Amino acid sequence: MEKFCWSSLFESKEDNMNVKKIVLASASPRRLELLRQIGIEPEVIVSHVEEVVTSSVPGEVVMELSRQKAEDVAKGQSAGTLVIGSDTVVAVDGKILGKPRSHEEAAEMIRSIEGRAHQVYTGVCMVLKGEDGAEDVIRNFFDATDVEVYPMTEEEILEYANSEEPMDKAGAYAVQGFFGRYIKGLKGSYANVMGLPISMVYQEMKNF
Numbered sequence: 001m002e003k004f005c006w007s008s009l010f011e012s013k014e015d016n017m018n019v020k021k022i023v024l025a026s027a028s029p030r031r032l033e034l035l036r037q038i039g040i041e042p043e044v045i046v047s048h049v050e051e052v053v054t055s056s057v058p059g060e061v062v063m064e065l066s067r068q069k070a071e072d073v074a075k076g077q078s079a080g081t082l083v084i085g086s087d088t089v090v091a092v093d094g095k096i097l098g099k100p101r102s103h104e105e106a107a108e109m110i111r112s113i114e115g116r117a118h119q120v121y122t123g124v125c126m127v128l129k130g131e132d133g134a135e136d137v138i139r140n141f142f143d144a145t146d147v148e149v150y151p152m153t154e155e156e157i158l159e160y161a162n163s164e165e166p167m168d169k170a171g172a173y174a175v176q177g178f179f180g181r182y183i184k185g186l187k188g189s190y191a192n193v194m195g196l197p198i199s200m201v202y203q204e205m206k207n208f
Contacts, residue, residue: 019128020080025073030176031086031196038198047072047085058091059142062123067140070125079131082205088122088195090171097171100161107161109172114182115151119144120171120193124201139204143197145188147175152182 024032024042035042049072055061070085077083090097092112100106112118121144128137160179166172173179175186175193191198 018080018131019082020078021082023073023077023081023083025069025083025085028086028195030174030194034191034194034196034198035084035201038202042084045073045076045083056096058089058094058096058119058121059123059144061096062087062089062121062142063125063140064123066123066142067125067138070127070138074127074129074136077129079129081129083127083129084201085125085127086122086196088120088170090118090120090173092116092118099168099170100166100172103162103167106166106172107157110152110157110161110166113147113171113173114149114157117146117148118171120147122192122195122197124197124204126201126204139207141200141204143189143192143200145186145190145192147186147193148184150182150184156182 022040022042024035024044025047027044027046032042032044047069049068051065051068053061053064055064065087066085069087070083073085074081074083097109097112100109121142123142124140126139130136160166161172163178165174165177165179175183175190186193189197189199
């Protein structure tokens with residue numbers, strides 16, 4: 001597939017901005033795959049910043065974490081670099097479900113979402129490094145998707161929870177994986193549930 005010329009989106013003589021490269025501040029292969037899907041081939045630089053959360057509201061949490069990651073990686077970048085940071089959480093009744101620390105915890109998380117709807121929030125922060133002493137341009141936003149899960153038997157819950165798939169996933173599941181057999185429907189962006197709302201990212205790129 002021919003790569004889209006993303007740099008042309010940002011060229012502006014009036015604002016003296018020109019994106020020279022794009023950096024993904026995430027080790028997630030799913031986010032990289034999604035960017036490649038829309039013709040963007042970023043450099044990958046993983047942030048190792050110590051994450052600090054000051055809110056319990058899911059949308060605010062993912063915006064905070066995505067901004068911390070993006071700004072951490074952006075510190076070492078040259079002018080004209082666009083850094084994209086992202087973070088995803090799953091929430092049930094406003095309570096955030098992180099990544100399970102054990103198969104037993106994964107089973108508990110699956111029990112809390114089976115047979116009902118929950119929400120997936122992904123925060124994105126885009127930092128464009130300023131040129132000629134100009135300040136960095138920052139866009140920070142989030143997207144939310146409602147996900148409904150079919151009722152599951154205890155046997156199905158344990159079968160899935162005892163596999164390796166849920167162990168590094170927010171909310172203990174991946175919509176594009178084995179758990180897809182239990183997804184009844186989504187309201188919103190499928191890509192957002194995978195970890196990056198790429199259509200929203202593209203629209204924000206155009207708004208720089």
